[in-house]
Ligand SMILES: Nc1ncnc2c1ncn2[C@@H]1O[C@H](COP(=O)(O)OP(=O)(O)OP(=O)(O)O)[C@@H](O)[C@H]1O
């Protein structure tokens with residue numbers, strides 16, 4: 001598939017604060033591409049650069065094979081001529097306009113005939129599930145309804161590309177889940193390219209064809225499909241960012257690797273490559289817990305009943321590990337542990353990282 005948005009070597013600083021530097025991203029036509037990263041890492045800045053509300057200090061941005069910003073030549077195409085539908089993070093809708101007027105706005109700007117506007121707006125009101133509320137003002141709508149109006153306004157002019165900066169942040173968990181499926185469905189239905197920004201790992205995995213994981217310095221650590229990002233993390237930062245993670249320090253003793261400072265030899269494939277010391281990374285769902293060995297022996301130092309799951313913190317030779325077990329599975333298999341009891345753990349999956357990487361994310 002051909003690239004529709006190309007960001008090449010882009011840099012942006014505010015005063016002495018270098019937010020983005022030498023950033024490259026290419027988004028393919030028709031895909032849903034998500035930017036995921038910690039607060040303040042530069043996601044909104046990147047969206048604003050692509051939208052044309054900021055100009056890059058260096059580098060070049062093209063949309064649909066047209067250069068829209070080029071720091072070197074000074075080329076710059078204003079936002080309204082970039083053919084983008086945008087939902088910004090900081091404001092959703094215009095407070096003084098009704099639902100109808102908000103959604104009609106981009107079409108009025110394009111000076112489309114009144115009848116055509118009416119037809120398109122009414123159709124979009126239906127698509128975003130706002131029928132019957134078209135004459136309300138935003139103050140008479142819930143946060144979630146306002147975000148739907150914003151989505152409708154972004155979609156109505158039939159853009160090829162949509163930039164959505166945290167469009168679901170005001171929604172409660174249920175509505176957020178519903179809307180993420182709706183966005184995905186709209187994207188498929190209209191064949192739109194979507195650049196989506198979120199904090200929410202679960203939303204990102206559910207909605208994306210590909211994701212980019214950014215670190216706090218605005219560097220891209222990995223680009224891949226949801227499976228690659230979750231199962232084949234490029235480094236410890238990506239692994240940690242994508243969900244609850246356990247890290248177990250592992251020490252080399254001769255040919256063996258032992259857990260922490262104890263004497264239990266790790267039973268898995270040894271790390272390959274060179275590092276002064278290693279950590280093993282795994283998620284709560286990567287572990288199985290047993291009453292008897294084989295496996296690494298530990299002690300339950302905290303047992304929490306969370307309803308559907310049991311949450312155990314296990315101490316293994318000074319290393320703390322969290323695991324999660326379905327309550328029914330625990331009951332049916334005599335795995336309702338009490339604090340202080342002995343247990344054994346085995347692993348379904350595990351990743352090796354250089355221990356230096358752990359220091360870096362813990363800074
Ligand atoms: N106009 C501006 N002037 C000065 N600094 C700015 C400006 N816009 C953004 N910044 C800074 O750039 C950095 C990146 O901001 P940005 O809004 O892109 O973060 P973000 O990744 O979108 O975060 P969040 O997830 O919280 O929305 C922040 O440190 C921010 O303070």
Ligand SMILES: [Mg+2]
Nearest residue numbers: 043044089165
């Ligand atoms: Mg932001």
